[in-house]
Amino acid sequence: MIVTRFAPSPTGLLHAGNYRTALFAYLFAVKNGGKFLLRIEDTDKARSKKEFEDNILESLAWLGLGYEGLCRQSERTAIYTSYIKKLIDADKAYISKEEIKNEGDRAEVIRFRNPGKKVSFNDVIRGKVEFDTTELGDFVIARSMEEPVFHLAVVVDDFEMGVTHVLRGEDHISNTPRHILIQEALGFPVPSYAHLPLLLSTDRSKLSKRKGALPITAYRDQGFLKEAIVNYMALLGWNPGTTQEILSMDELVKLFDLEQIQKSGAVFSEEKIKWVNKQYINKMSDADFKAYAMKFIPENSPIPAAKLERIIPVLKDRIHTFGEVTELLSPTGELGSLWTSPSFEKEKLLWKQDSDLSVPKSHLAHIASVLEGLSEETFASPETVKQTLWGYAEEKGRGSVLWPMRFSLSGKEKSPDPFTLAHILGKEETISRIKRAHDIL
């Protein structure tokens, strides 16, 4: 059976690069009916923090990457100790007296007795990779009998847990010969290694917090859908071999293949992930959309429920991330004037091709009189409002009629069309705004 694992170290907030690795390991395991394990690598006691571990668990749960067999290396010291002893007894490792160079250094550590030979392995993605391990020297495998270093702990755990395929970032490729040396010394089988291409910042260096990489939960908080994040991450360094770009988790599982993984690093594009998110927003039902959008509307929002109901489709059409809901509805946002009275200078009501304020004044007077005669039901959709005024607008010039109408309703250079605005505002408020604009002219 195929067993993969995600082995993050809780020393900081993990970004998309880390979760992309987790996603690939998950997809590969699930596709093959195998197991996907989670192992928290907290052997660095000084830097490991509970809050970071919590964030990892929260992120995996949100993304829907289900794992089994969660474990922490900090709880497995007895196991490591036994293997360290084994190595020392076999004279494959030894206790070494050290000079203390840095704070925290120990006077004694355990070093691996490096046979100093060439080690090669067949990377699933890159093919044969060969290293001369001589230059590694007798590297440290433990700070003490109870404190293994990453290299030892990884090898022991992957063996103990039956990991068959190690999918990890390309930055680990140079650690692999060390791991193989330890495996050979312990008599462990060598798992398959697949070193994934790195995710890059826009300057093409490794993605990192310093280079602006956000923790995955920040994307959630900005209003990205988990489906979009998963979809986009899967497409960085992998493709289904077709031009299909919108893929559900089920489709990803079905199509995923290590053969299709790219060898070179990929830049994470904020633009494209927004586009992907938009595709998923388009697919949501209005009810689902509303439920999700409500999380981004402040509790004490002054927007009346009835209006909100009519604003929802407009929001759905315009946003790429749900965070934009908050912006759009803020007083200065594009839809802000839907629930606060607009104020503007009367010159704004003049359509660019008209020369005289008397033109919009007469149009507004006409519009007001037409609207007065309409029933409330007419405002139930933008279309029905449009029908009552379209003929007039065609006759007098669309811009000349529609621009002042739209501006008097929104008070903004940019806004939805006037019929949609009228629909949202309702009969009474629409007429009142148009009259107010008419009166200042």
Next chain:
RNA sequence: GGCCCUAUCGUCUAACGGCUAGGACGGAAGCUUUUCAAGCUUCAAACCAGGGUUCGAUUCCCUGUAGGGUCACCA
């Protein structure tokens, strides 16, 4: 610098020796009911360089160049 990995439009990528090098994001233009957004259509945009191998190379090999990773008692 040593070692290792990589190299197609600005970005993500397709091509598994043989077509005008295809798609997507972004960009530009146009259309669509006035503005904005959305949508639709169209356009611009790439095989890192030089040697081989071959009837034929973006594709295979070599060298160079460039970029990246890694050189911890961090993972």
